[in-house]
Amino acid sequence: MRILVVEDEARLAGFVRQGLEQAGHTADVADNGATGLEMAATLPYDVILLDLMLPGQNGFDVLRNLREFGLATPVIIMSALSDTEHVIRGLDAGAIDYLRKPFAFDELLARLRAVQRKADAPADGAVLRLADLALDPVHRRVTRAGQPLRLTNREFALLELLLRNAGRVVTKTRIAEKVWEVDFDMGSNVIEVHLSQLRRKLDRAFPDLPPLLETVVGHGYLLRNPGASA
């Protein structure tokens, strides 16, 4: 991805650029809001990492001007301002994510991967369906029988994994690898609890509909279309 880093702290900007390039991205740095705005308007960036406390135009101004110029480039705010009110203000202004300083570089890369996934997803035909269940990975929407479900990120990732493997048993090890990105025993019943939460929203919230999520004791979990022949 081509990434613009708008950050006035030169050393931080330098490390971020180095890390991004190391991870295979292309990164440019602007040390103030006006330059950042100018670069964003002239070059096609996939994502902008934007500090809030900038000399001249602050980050909120830059974000507002970007949107007024008609630039829809995804913006991730990274700021030392950690209050909820700042986070809300930033997201309301059009940022897709908010990273509080100091942050783990891994976390920044993970959030960029999420942006990448969204960008790479085909605009149409990507909706995953099973019976009356529909999951739209691009817009992160899930509905059952036409009713929207509000899922956490983990629950969404779990459901997406199960849907992509509908009718097949997905083991706990695979879930840990794909959803938690760990390849070891997690030393916790976290997967069971998240699946229980998912079952509550997916099946128990619709007592009149047949359940979709099944536990295969000793093996794992699967999503089964109740209308399909066994």
Next chain:
Amino acid sequence: MKNVLRSLRGQLALAFAAVFGLVTLLAGGYQYRQVGRVLHQGDDERLRARATTLLDRVVLDPLPTVALPGQGERLRVVVETTGQPARELFHSPGFANAVPPAGWRVAEVSASLADASGQRHPVRLWLAHSAAPLAADLGRVRRGLWLALAGSLALAAALAWVLGGRVLRPLRRISQQAQRIGAAPGEERLPVPATGDEVQELALTLNRMLDRLAAGNKLQDNFLAAAAHELRTPLAVVQAGLGVVQQAPDLPAHLCPVLATQLEEMQRLSRLVDDFLLVSRLRADTLPLARRPVALDELALGVADRLLPRFRAAGRPLHLAVDEQVADFTVSADADKLTTVLLNLLENALRHAPPSAAVHLTVGREPATGWPYAEVSNPLRQSLGDLSRLTTAHYQADVLSEGAGLGLWISNRIAELHGAPLALREAENQFSARLRLPPAG
């Protein structure tokens, strides 16, 4: 009662009563003596007049005749003749020698009377009557005086109590307001009565002291807040730098654990800085709460997710449980602040649980109140003692363990701001901390 007597008002009432009582006692004693003297004189005069009347009725010619005493009187009449022993004309039973029995008063009168031969003889008459009526009169006076003393004592105490209450009312208001202000004075000040007296001066002096304390606290809080903000940027630089180096493909393998440790310490330092900022705001009561509907179960599971790697590294199982009977765990809360609380509670459990002991995170709903809760519980290596001290600022349960001991204090304050303090419990070597929140709506 002890406190009442120690209070200024009580002491004032006591002093008033003592002074009034003493004055009344002295005045009463003097009056009693005067009244006693008058009553004695009156009694003496009545007895003497009666004796004179009886003496007037004594005749020696032609034969000695004596008027008999009335009921309750005792009489003795003696005629003296020169050169002969005195001749007793009459004596009442038990009054032979003119000495009155105990409880009797006596009067003596004498006159010179002529006998049949015309010779005059001195006649002496003693009349006695009971002293009981006089003693009864004196008793009534005494009782009246004691009643007056008691009445004046009660009146003085009541008067002093009322007056003391009125005089000390401004002081009480100052005291109540001072209690409300607590350890960290904000904009509130003590009421200043326009009395122009020492109480007004005291209130003004205390307010000036509160101004100085508030200014000092504000300076300290501003410093902490500014320092926390300022520290974030260099921390971000170092953490990003370490993160980038850690990602480097040509990083020698032996440096990986060193970098991982450095990163972990950096994260700990970051949390400490966040704690300092929170402390400064909590102390100054300026922590904003962005309340929104929050699903407590989802938030708790999210926090557990974040800490899973650390639990695994420490070799401690983290067991999660969400009550499946509860359909909705929505609370009105600041999700970020609740995250801080649960992170603190889980990190505490991580620190204080014995090696390999499981930590439990339970989300449920209290049957009595209907409030959703999230509870972290873990076995203990040793008893924590007085649990109330755990939520005292800067107290650290185990001085040899890591952390500055701020976590529980911060968590408790945040919990209080959301509606209820943390419920801490230690039983059978098991510690639990419960965050309870009022349901949304």
